[in-house]
Amino acid sequence: MMDQAERVIGRSPQELLVDGGYFADSVIDDSLNRDVSLLCPESGKPGKPKKNQKFHKGSFRYETEADAYICPAGQKLTLIYRPRNPDHPKAQWTYGGAACGDCPLRSRCTKSKDGRKIRRFAIDTVKDELRRVMEHPAAKKAYRKRQGMVEPVFSYLRTVQGLNRFRRRWLML
Template identity: 35%
Template sequence: MPEPKFRSRDPQLATAKRHRRPTDRRRQDYRSKRRWFRGDDFTYDEATERLVCPAGQRLYRCGHDHITAQGYRATSYRAPKTACLTCELRDRCLQHPESGNPRQVRVFHGRVTETLTSRMKDKIDTPTGRQIYSRRLGIVEPVFGNLRAQKGMNRSTLRGRAKVDTQWKLYCLVHNLQKIARHGRPIR
């Protein structure tokens, strides 16, 4: 399975953003000006076991901790509706201030259950895993790109696993025949 965020966890690429072009950085600044308050803008008050928002209001806990589909334990908090309705920071805090809904925040406490994708990520994050996974970019991604862009395989036009499987294999067959036919010829 593709794991597009594997580079963001690679310690060797921790400082890679310093190579960003100025245009990218400008866009980043623009985005950061527009951003809303995130979870780390809220502080946890151990005495009351509540979150405190940038406006100083206490968010109360909603229900018990739950496990997300990705296997993370999370706690949900919600601000009192009356506090958000009159808050001066609501434009910076609520994505839809006109809706009248209060702010909700989820706090994550790390992964507690192992899933197939978490096992895959743990494997990719080893030095050997990184080396093997990076080969995927050179081996299989060009094939997907060719099938999509050159042969028009943007989606299956059939329904049902057997038919989709057959259609996919036909595209792969054509791709392989083309490779065999062009083998040894200079690339133009």
């Protein structure tokens, strides 16, 4: 997508405003490598589980200083597994060990008798930073402009043109 933008405008874009479907490792890495400012909200509402679903990883707050996660009930999940090769792109750290046995939120969190476990990847640090950027009022204001530019086009296609089943995913230009 950024290559196509470069061909169209004749230079590398300075800022990328994309929807939550692009909150992925590859997009974040590519924008960092190209030194492009990225504004992308996390898809869905990670802090709020859907009905009859378990808490999403985004519901747990990561504390860098303590190297631990804090669950929605306030329990601390500490590091229980460290990868042998932390520089590997798929390396993962596992956190757990919280006192889940008598927790009132246990049924909404885990079914495991050992309690909830959270896996953390190297890219999660960058994703946490992007979440923090998206909470800033200036970022929210800039992202609202994107909605005003893009969404009316889809609305026009749906209502006036009758393209109610218009599929944009995997469309190659």
